[in-house]
Amino acid sequence: MFIAMNRFKVVKGEEEAFETVWSSRKTRLDEMKGFIAFHLLRGPEKEDHTLYSSHTTWASKEDFTTWTKSEQFRESHRSAGQPRPTPLYLGHPEFEGFETILTEHNPHLPRQAAE
Numbered sequence: 001m002f003i004a005m006n007r008f009k010v011v012k013g014e015e016e017a018f019e020t021v022w023s024s025r026k027t028r029l030d031e032m033k034g035f036i037a038f039h040l041l042r043g044p045e046k047e048d049h050t051l052y053s054s055h056t057t058w059a060s061k062e063d064f065t066t067w068t069k070s071e072q073f074r075e076s077h078r079s080a081g082q083p084r085p086t087p088l089y090l091g092h093p094e095f096e097g098f099e100t101i102l103t104e105h106n107p108h109l110p111r112q113a114a115e
Contacts, residue, residue: 001100009049028072034063
């Protein structure tokens, strides 16, 4: 399993606009082989920003790499980085990719709920 994450430092006061960008776009992730799940995470608030992370789970690193080279990827990121009257985030997103080396499931939950 491969987990792809991008961290965003969202400008204070722009959190709702940032979340709307994500919730209103068509990702087409479901069309991609190996796509498992997507989560948009809101983290701690700092003085000048709120930390967010996009978290996508893939069956393999190869499946993720295929996604990044696909028409679906280009279409879903078409408006990323477009000039705005007020910037949504500080700097550039910071990418982090992780390969799973250990997984533990809660044996008290149904298998699907634990994933």
